[in-house]
Amino acid sequence: MRQNREENLIAGLFLGQGYSLKIEPDGNVPPDLVLDDKIAVEVTRLSKIINVHSSPKSIDNDSSSVIAKLKKAINTPKNNETQPHRYSVKAIIKRPFGNLKKVTSDLKVKLKEIDNSAFTENEVRIEISKSISITISKRNIDSGNGFLLTGIIDLDAAHHDKEIMLASINFCHTSKAKKVEPYFERYKEWWLVLSDTITYNGSDKYIEYIAKNICKSPFSRIIIVNSLDGKVVSEI
Known part of the structure; x- marks a missing residue:
């Protein structure tokens, strides 16, 4: 049952x-x-219910899927259990999502660029596609590594x-x-x-x-x- x-x-x-x-x-x-x-x-x-490509779609139907893909692309493993993630990431999403395989690939490239550079700003917003952007902020910690998805803003859910x-x-x-x-x-x-x-x-x-x-x-x-x-x- x-x-x-x-x-x-x-x-x-x-x-x-x-x-x-x-x-x-x-x-x-x-x-x-x-x-x-x-x-x-x-x-x-x-x-x-919203119209995506002229067809009615429940935002519940694809939100869990895109969140799972973003988590997989963003969340990076820590070197050890005592060292926290260095960056917090918030994702801003709006339908239609388009080619999610390309979006997540582009997202990984952007994160790698940031991880390899000197991140001097408190917060930066990056547009990954017309439908998905991320906001990255450095956490207030002395040391750490990697990224952690800490929030999702679904623009279609608001109004x-x-x-x-x-x-x-x-x-x-x-x-x-x-x-x-x-x-x-x-x-x-x-x-x-x-x-x-x-x-x-x-x-x-x-x-x-x-x-x-x-x-x-x-x-x-x-x-x-x-x-x-x-x-x-x-x-x-």
């Missing part, structure tokens, strides 16, 4: 409301949860408005509606719960606009919760 953080968070929410609960009662097919043996619940993360929220909710709704269709007759009622990683606690600001512009069928309820604590923020 597969469980993820969102499912566990929402399971705790409904248990706290007094429902009896089963997690994935039918195996690795919908629903994720069943309440009181009659209400099927699908749970998913609400992430920002949100009512249109972005609607598009992101629609994306989740459409994909989940299609997924539950073959199993819809098994349960009396279906709910969709969205764990909000866009606004966390701010979806109520947009809920009136979203409710007017979305058809929630086949779900009778769409519930949006704060992804940090699982508390209900708004509902359609």
